[in-house]
Amino acid sequence: MSPRNTQFSRDDIIEAAFQLVREMGWEGFSVVAVAKSIGSSTMPVYSQFSNVRELEDEVCRKAMALMKEHLLVDRTGDRWIDQAVSYVNFAVEERHLFRCLGDGRNLDLQKELGMGLVEFLDQSLADYPLFAGLNDMEFRMIRMARMMFAQRLAHWLNNDIHFLNRSGLETEDFIRRSSRAIYDGFMLQFGKKTTKPGTINHNA
Known part of the structure; x- marks a missing residue:
């Protein structure tokens, strides 16, 4: 050498x-x-x-670390809303990295990183006021529903950045209102009172 x-x-x-x-x-x-x-x-x-796959996996790990940094950025003053906004923004701003994290190149690593991301997000919401009083199943139902929404929206905008704009929708406002609708809908099913809009900075 x-x-x-x-x-x-x-x-x-x-x-x-x-x-x-x-x-x-x-x-x-x-x-x-x-x-x-x-x-x-x-x-x-x-x-x-030892092989090319090992280097590819390290690229994916580095991409996930960058995504987590994005998810910690305070954008609206509301951690739960910030998570979804940051996730979608990452899909738009880091188009190729977002794709590399979910392209099935290494399914075992993709599962590992995905589970790690869910744990990371859940921990950051452990003391989130709107989830106070929820049992574990209720918490996960609300989180899963919003996660599915954010993931699908991120994929759409990753492929077509103007997807919402053509319908006259602004991304952050749409995420905020949709998140609130998911929260209120589940709280109604759980028979619990919802926090009034404005108590937490949802502006919905």
């Missing part, structure tokens, strides 16, 4: 691969492309990773 090739760490290679996928999707990813982007032969890549 030449001295030039020894200077590239595992993290350097993951970052290079990540940026290629971020900009061009998996179509722009290959060992040769990664090596070229760091100005090296392919030898450092093969010396750091």
Whole structure:
């Protein structure tokens, strides 16, 4: 191995691969492309990773870490709304990374990352005021319904950024109102009182 090739760490290679996928999707990813982007032969890549799948998996893990950072951004003052808005925004702003997280390339990893994301979101809502007094099943029913809504909306906008605009809808407002409708509907089924709109910053 030449001295030039020894200077590239595992993290350097993951970052290079990540940026290629971020900009061009998996179509722009290959060992040769990664090596070229760091100005090296392919030898450092093969010396750091046992196979290409291992490097692909690290790209997905890095994409999930970035998504989690997005999900923690305070956008509306309401954590639950912020989660959905940030998730959908990630699908639009990081189009290729969003796709790489759900393309079935490695189903075991996709399941692992998905379960980790659900746990991450649930923990961030452990003391969320609107969920106070709900039992575990009630909490999960509301969370699952809104999660399914956000995932589908994210996929639609990932493929067609103007999907809502053509119907005269603004994304953040639509998410806020839909989330409120999901919450109120389930609370009615549970026979519980709902928090009045405005008590939490839903503006719905």
